[in-house]
Amino acid sequence: MTDTTFATPLRAEPAGIERRAARDLLRRSRCKPAEILFWLAAAASFFLLPDRHLLLSEIAILGLFALSLDLIIGYAGVVSLGHGAFFGLGAYVAGLTSIHLTGEPLAGLALAALAAGLLGLLTGPLLLLRASDLTRLMVTLGVAMLLLEAANRAAWLTGGADGLQGVMIAPLLGRFEFDLFGTTAYAYCLIVTFVLFLIARRVVTSPYGLSLRAIRDNALRARSMGIPVGPRLLAIYAFSAVIAGIAGALLTQTTMFVSLDVLAFHRSADVLLVLVLGGVGYLYGGLIGAIAFKLLQDWFSALTPQYWMFWMGLVLLVIVLIGRDRIDALPRAILRRIRKEGRA
């Protein structure tokens, strides 16, 4: 960001230009100190807040789910109101795997990822037929509703409205038992989220990720440059579905229960809310949004058990009306004022 303030020579030699170009291109993939701080804090929370591991697990799962949504909304400009379909499918597949195949958690995670990714590949083309936001909202919403109804009808498989009974998860790696306090669960969720975050970060800072941003900015131009817009969008949609499916699987495995609630509309709506709360297009938005959402929810529901949704709505309205950029700029503005007064 500060690069532009440096005075630049009018005619730099080619090697100098190449170096500046490389610096500009690498700027996004460079690891910033704030990022390291963020993950250190996340790791520290495991040791410093042992009695909040259940809540923290929920935050990690919601954060991962919101991160998956950020991949398509923030990076590819594809909006969705039915991302819960992938989350719910992943949750059910993980539950069914534990009942019918194996209680091994990583196998359940892999199968859930596979199933959700396939659903993404199958339903993704529907989003490409008409590239308007409204159609995409309706198509994704429709797919999610179909899946909810299917799960409701297929009671022999899913347990219907009673939920899936008898989910038993074996110890992680054969050693770490899932305990009542959520300690294993939180470590598990945190590590899976971190690994998937790293993969997602790598993807969005690759040439492929750059082409997605170009498509989001101007699909017409991208097409005239010969970029195959459809396949590129389909790939990120499926990748996002994989991550959402894994998030759903984590929920099943850490709570040892699945019900139709995982496919309910409020999942898709909540995750969108979380992402808006944290900000789109920088991967941390989903994670930060999840922390804010869950903490606010926790706090408001302790304060006023009946009206916590009212306060959540109010906070969301205020954030959207003030605008993210102004909120993001606030700490810097305060810092500048403090410095100025210090000098005066």
Add this chain to the structure above:
Amino acid sequence: MSAALQTIALEKRFGGLTATDKVSLTLRHGARHALIGPNGAGKTTFVNLLTGVLPANGGQILLDGQDVTRKGQIERARLGMGRTFQINQLFGAMTPVESIGLAVSERMGGGSDFWRRVGTRSDILNEIAELVERFRLTEVMDQPTRLLPYGKQRLLEIALALASNPRVLLLDEPAAGVPEAERAELLETLGELPRDVSILLIEHDMDLVFAFADRITVLVNGALFAEGSVAEIMADRRVQEVYLGSEEHD
């Protein structure tokens, strides 16, 4: 030897309106060919037919002898059909380096590479530097595109098209809206475009046409009206009547 780009009786109708009326045009290799015509003559429709934004109702389009009439926009671009837009179509949030780098990496087939960090291939960096300098974008190369002065954005518009290494380049009113102070820089850059790229210039601005083109085609009401060298067109009385100096006649 085949032409760089050829249309044979190309036709486009919107309902009862014929926007392109059996236009046959030949763009020679290395051409500097201008397509002019009064407002509503169907110039932009013609460009959209050539690039595949609109499907044709009849006729053929040959790119280097290959029939591309039924091919889509993306495929034609990959076969070497480059274009710029009358109204800038840029990536506002990206820097010129990123935009050009994207075009170069897509051409080199690295666009679907999802596991490499952007900015680590020296062959791509090399080409970016060359294009940035050729298009006089060095000073603003690492600033977000939407903050660039209009003239620089116009230059980037052309740089992006050239970065895909097209065989045929369609320039749709490249000087439109560029303020006087930034015009010279743009014209100079246009003049320095590589000779092996065959260029069709769609333009209103007659000064630019006369300075740039060696051959001119006049389009009126969607149909081919006249074609010839610059001198021939300037001397053509019919062209003067419909287009060039019509107001001097009364």
